[in-house]
Amino acid sequence: MVRRIDCTGLYYRKQNKIIRDAVKKGETEFILENANGQRYIGNGINEKIKITVNGVPGNDLAMFMNGPTIIVNANAQDGAANTMNAGEVIVHGNAGDVLGYGMRGGKLYIKENVGYRTGIHMKEYKKQVPIIIAGGVAGDFCGEYMAGGILILLGLNRGKETPIAGDYLGTGMHGGVIYIRGEVDEHTLGKEVSVLEPDEKDMKLLKKHLSEFCEHFGFDLKEIMKKPFIKLLPVSSRPYGDLYAY
Amino acid sequence: MTSELPPEFIVKVDHDRCRRCKRCVMSCSFGGMQFTDKVVPEHRNCVACQRCATFCPESAIAITRNELAYKENANWSPETRQNILKQAETGGMLLAGMGNPREYQIIWDHLVIDACQVTNPSIDPLREPMELRTYLGRKPEHLEFSVDANGELELATELAPQVKLDVPIIFAAMSYGAVSLNTHRSLAMAAQKSGSLMNTGEGGLHTDLYPYSENIIVQVASGRFGVHSEYLNTCAMVEIKIGQGAKPGIGGHLPGEKVGEEISKTRMIPVGTDALSPAPHHDIYSIEDLSQLIYAIKEATDYTKPVSVKISAVHNVAAIASGIVRAGADIVTIDGFRGGTGATPMVIRDHVGIPIELALAAVDQRLRDEGIRNNASLICAGGLRSSGDVAKAIALGADATIIGTAALVAIGCRICQKCYTGNCAWGIATQKPELVRRLDPQVGAMRLSNLLTAWSLELKEVLGSLGVNSIESLRGSRERLRGVGLDEQTLKLLGIKPAGIGQ
Numbered sequence: 103m104v105r106r107i108d109c110t111g112l113y114y115r116k117q118n119k120i121i122r123d124a125v126k127k128g129e130t131e132f133i134l135e136n137a138n139g140q141r142y143i144g145n146g147i148n149e150k151i152k153i154t155v156n157g158v159p160g161n162d163l164a165m166f167m168n169g170p171t172i173i174v175n176a177n178a179q180d181g182a183a184n185t186m187n188a189g190e191v192i193v194h195g196n197a198g199d200v201l202g203y204g205m206r207g208g209k210l211y212i213k214e215n216v217g218y219r220t221g222i223h224m225k226e227y228k229k230q231v232p233i234i235i236a237g238g239v240a241g242d243f244c245g246e247y248m249a250g251g252i253l254i255l256l257g258l259n260r261g262k263e264t265p266i267a268g269d270y271l272g273t274g275m276h277g278g279v280i281y282i283r284g285e286v287d288e289h290t291l292g293k294e295v296s297v298l299e300p301d302e303k304d305m306k307l308l309k310k311h312l313s314e315f316c317e318h319f320g321f322d323l324k325e326i327m328k329k330p331f332i333k334l335l336p337v338s339s340r341p342y343g344d345l346y347a348y
Numbered sequence: 349m350t351s352e353l354p355p356e357f358i359v360k361v362d363h364d365r366c367r368r369c370k371r372c373v374m375s376c377s378f379g380g381m382q383f384t385d386k387v388v389p390e391h392r393n394c395v396a397c398q399r400c401a402t403f404c405p406e407s408a409i410a411i412t413r414n415e416l417a418y419k420e421n422a423n424w425s426p427e428t429r430q431n432i433l434k435q436a437e438t439g440g441m442l443l444a445g446m447g448n449p450r451e452y453q454i455i456w457d458h459l460v461i462d463a464c465q466v467t468n469p470s471i472d473p474l475r476e477p478m479e480l481r482t483y484l485g486r487k488p489e490h491l492e493f494s495v496d497a498n499g500e501l502e503l504a505t506e507l508a509p510q511v512k513l514d515v516p517i518i519f520a521a522m523s524y525g526a527v528s529l530n531t532h533r534s535l536a537m538a539a540q541k542s543g544s545l546m547n548t549g550e551g552g553l554h555t556d557l558y559p560y561s562e563n564i565i566v567q568v569a570s571g572r573f574g575v576h577s578e579y580l581n582t583c584a585m586v587e588i589k590i591g592q593g594a595k596p597g598i599g600g601h602l603p604g605e606k607v608g609e610e611i612s613k614t615r616m617i618p619v620g621t622d623a624l625s626p627a628p629h630h631d632i633y634s635i636e637d638l639s640q641l642i643y644a645i646k647e648a649t650d651y652t653k654p655v656s657v658k659i660s661a662v663h664n665v666a667a668i669a670s671g672i673v674r675a676g677a678d679i680v681t682i683d684g685f686r687g688g689t690g691a692t693p694m695v696i697r698d699h700v701g702i703p704i705e706l707a708l709a710a711v712d713q714r715l716r717d718e719g720i721r722n723n724a725s726l727i728c729a730g731g732l733r734s735s736g737d738v739a740k741a742i743a744l745g746a747d748a749t750i751i752g753t754a755a756l757v758a759i760g761c762r763i764c765q766k767c768y769t770g771n772c773a774w775g776i777a778t779q780k781p782e783l784v785r786r787l788d789p790q791v792g793a794m795r796l797s798n799l800l801t802a803w804s805l806e807l808k809e810v811l812g813s814l815g816v817n818s819i820e821s822l823r824g825s826r827e828r829l830r831g832v833g834l835d836e837q838t839l840k841l842l843g844i845k846p847a848g849i850g851q
Contacts, residue, residue, distance in 0.1 A: 115647075118647055122650065141640070141643070141644075142643070142644055142647045145644060145647040145648050146577040146580070146647060146648030146649070147577075148577055148578075161640060162631075162640060162644050165644050165647075165648070166575070166576065166577045166580065166644070166648045167577075168576060168577045168578075180631075181631050181640070184631060184644070185572050185575050185576070187576045187577065200630050200631050203572065203630055203631055204571070204572030204575065206576060206616055219630050222626075222630050223571060223572060223624075223626065223630075225572075225573075225615070225616035225617055226616060227612065227613055227616040230616070246630075247624055247626060249616070249617040249618065249621065249624075250616060250617065250618065274624065276617075276618075276621045276622065276624065277617060277618045277621060339604070339618055339620055339621040339622075340604045340620070340621060340622050341622075342601065342622060342624070343603070343604060343622060344440070345440055345441055346438075346440040346441050346442070346443045346693075347434040347435055347437070347438040347439075347440035347441065347442050347443070
């Protein structure tokens with residue numbers, strides 16, 4: 103059964119408690135109507151439930167989340183998927199700053215643009231690899247301090263003058279990979295990354311993840327794959343290893 | 349370039365006593381001992397960690413300073429000149445471990461405690477009950493009661509979650525990565541045995557320690573290493589680390605040498621990479637943002653765990669602490685400039701931050717003045733060395749105290765300050781399996797537990813001499829302290845009178 107919650111005037115603490123209590127009783131699907139800035143939706147939930155958010159969720163959506171799927175039929179605010187461990191977040195719009203901070207696993211699909219410091223300090227361990235795909239463009243410091251994970255920027259529907267990512271792209275990066283559909287200006291790159299051409303394995307991986315992305319948002323995979331991608335990798339696994347005296 | 353640095357220490361081996369067992373050669377993890385036909389010290393590599401000397405069965409080893417390597421000069425100390433040479437050779441920042449070792453005034457040593465004589469009786473703690481129990485967490489402004497159907501009185505006020513301590517001394521945050529798993533095991537077992545707490549630091553919690561959850565503080569720091577919903581719920585409380593006394597305002601940097609397979613798994617970063625904790629949390633740029641993280645953690649723990657916020661003692665600490673309490677923290681932890689670290693630039697460790705005594709007094713007073721002192725417990729850290737320091741800290745306003753360096757000394761640390769090399773010969777600040785093995789967690793736990801027992805006995809003696817029977821009666825009781833040799837402004841900041849003045 104689907105549990106519908108009308109979020110009009112509902113304080114986040116009460117709303118999230120309703121969800122947590124219902125999950126404990128075995129509820130698996132929720133639809134939040136008229137969401138209007140309620141924070142922490144899906145926070146710390148370990149069960150594989152589904153939450154559909156109609157309206158704009160507040161900050162720290164899916165923070166510490168560990169299993170659920172969240173579909174947002176609007177924009178997401180700042181701090182979505184903060185330190186998320188597992189599950190999926192699908193946003194049919196833009197997402198704000200610090201998207202996927204310290205993300206440890208799971209998938210994040212954003213239809214349009216993302217803010218500053220996207221994917222900062224994402225991590226990975228063996229098969230647990232977080233993925234962020236944004237259909238639009240990203241702000242400054244995208245992929246900062248990345249220690250793992252996959253970050254894909256598509257730059258769809260952007261103006262001619264709009265760069266696909268802001269300044270300091272991949273600055274401090276020491277693990278993981280960023281794929282970008284299009285070119286980036288050398289001067290926007292962090293000192294710790296280099297640009298490479300994706301190989302066959304990369305293209306296979308891109309196709310796999312992008313076909314899921316296209317399914318969610320109704321984009322044409324062939325159309326997306328027509329344009330060449332570039333791949334950013336950290337130059338060194340120890341970017342700051344030589345700053346110190348012995 | 350060949351190094352022109354003279355050796356800092358000279359290792360003297362008494363070859364008459366030496367029975368050539370080579371134990372010292374095996375002990376030294378810094379390459380300071382060779383064996384040809386006899387033991388030959390490599391002075392240049394010696395860090396004076398005393399491992400070889402301690403375990404020499406014949407006591408044939410003595411480590412001394414290389415006295416005249418630098419000619420005496422009151423302005424140009426050997427260390428100053430050594431540092432210049434190192435930097436001239438490498439062009440690098442100087443790294444340092446442990447706490448600030450410089451000769452700043454130690455205010456604890458200028459505070460003295462009161463005692464009862466004649467007019468009010470002291471209490472004998474050996475025969476009378478003496479209470480050290482402490483509860484950490486937000487306290488209500490007042491209590492409300494209701495009467496149930498049977499006419500029984502019951503508490504109507506909903507209490508915020510509290511953490512019970514049997515001793516007002518807990519172990520400092522030291523990450524798995526900076527210190528070994530056997531160090532974490534020792535701390536966790538001792539905390540459980542003594543009714544205290546250990547703190548994971550920012551490197552996550554090894555699954556082996558999950559059974560000790562009731563005696564563990566889990567930390568959430570800017571690198572978010574090892575933070576997930578299970579971690580947040582495997583603890584007595586959660587701590588947001590904003591700052592550390594040894595390195596206020598800068599991030600963490602665990603050298604790649606210390607990131608092996610297990611650390612890589614716990615932190616989720618590649619083997620051999622440096623574990624980088626950004627200087628700020630990138631989701632906290634204001635008190636409002638801090639509040640957002642505090643409540644994110646409360647949501648993830650269903651409001652069952654107190655949330656602490658740890659900051660380093662800096663100039664504006666009182667106003668910051670006030671903001672932290674208003675942001676919803678249940679506990680504020682303040683770490684003074686003597687607090688330790690596994691690695692930090694020396695310039696930061698030695699020159700940034702303020703003494704914990706002043707910070708503690710300022711924060712406690714500010715929270716009282718604003719009428720919000722009950723909203724949060726106050727924990728102080730940063731170079732506390734004895735039960736005397738603990739008693740003075742509690743009289744200055746701390747609810748509980750933290751020991752880090754003292755705890756490590758208890759399990760073998762000789763404060764050689766080379767934690768950042770990963771070569772710790774005592775199995776503490778290292779990840780090398782052959783060195784980690786040297787620390788037996790059972791023995792470590794026993795030594796730590798002994799230390800807490802000993803300090804508890806001493807605290808009870810202090811309370812007894814003060815004529816009170818509970819630590820609660822000493823808490824924030826600055827009237828029981830006096831200053832010796834402190835200037836007027838310092839006394840005013842500490843809120844105490846100079847010795848010699850009565851009530």
